[in-house]
Amino acid sequence: MTSAHVEPVTAPPVAPPAGRPAPGRARVNPARRLIPYAYLSPTIVLMMVLMVVPIVMVVGYSFRDNVIVQENPVLVGFANYTKVLTDPDFLVALKNTAVFISVSTVAHLVLGLGFALMLNTQLLSGVTKAVFRIVYILPWLFTIAVIAVIWRLLLDPAGVVNYVLQTLGLVQEGVNWLGDPSTALWAVTFANVWSGYPFFMISLLAALQGISADLYEAAAVDGAGPLRRFLNVTLPQLRPVIISMAVLDLIWTSQQFALIWMMTGGGPLNTTEMLSTYTYKQAFSEYEFATASAAAVIVLLLTMVLAFFYVRQQQRER
DSSP: OOOOOOOOOOOOOOOOOTTSOOTTOOOOOHHHHTHHHHHHHHHHHHHIIIIIHHHHHHHHHHTEESTTTSSSOEEOTTHHHHHHHTOHHHHHHHHHHHHHHHHHHHHHHHHHHHHHHHHHOSSSOHHHHHHHHHHHHHHHHSOHHHHHHHHHHHTSTTSHHHHHHHHTTSOSSOOOTTTSTTTHHHHHHHHHHHHHHHHHHHHHHHHHHTSOHHHHHHHHHTTOOHHHHIIIIIHHHHHHHHHHHHHHHHHHHHTOOHHHHHHTTTOSTTTTOOHHHHHHHHHHTSOOHHHHHHHHHHHHHHHHHHHHHHHHHHHHHO
């Protein structure tokens, strides 16, 4: 006995009546579309008050003269920008800032990656890694004020650093690291490197622990040694994190003020003058708020260039 095959019968699609939305595409009340923006409105208002309004005010101040100190400031166009860009102290601060942020970022990356690789290796025991992790992360636990005080004491002519160097016979007498124009910038940069590398170390360690072991096993099967595995597996996998961290560190380091101000105040002889300390002195030592606003806008534009590259990098990784 055979059974006949019966084709399933489906009802023909029925068009919705005129004036009604198609099934599955219900018409949304226009008022409901505004509900998400209503939830965001407190944040938007807060951002406008705390971020947009001050920036707009500073940009407006930069095109006027004698702002704040006089009731009716005069519109001078780009005169404040010309004054700042032709000021030798500003050019010195720009050069010092370039050296400070470039050396700090490279040192943060090298130290952070080295310590992260050490903490991620299988050659050390768990207890040893825990002890090293606590020691390496200690600089991150101190505030900038404490770091400045510590390094001012360590780098004092009668401090620990000079005592150790004299004991080893490397120097004959105590060096005034923060008072000598030839060493002050490097001493401040070293303190900044010491305080900032743990953030790189933690971030890169998390990225290292996310790399699949299959990649290393496949590379080992192909005959790759430790150096080739590091160059062809580890670094390509860390590349997005390294680029993002480096760009963010450039932005953060360019805004460093407290450490510089508390260690040297921009001296001696402007050898540690940064864009941040230059702007502060223009505003609160010279009371040239218009010039300080122009310098702040220039710093903002330079930082926005770095932020642009950071956003493009994030978009490429998506």
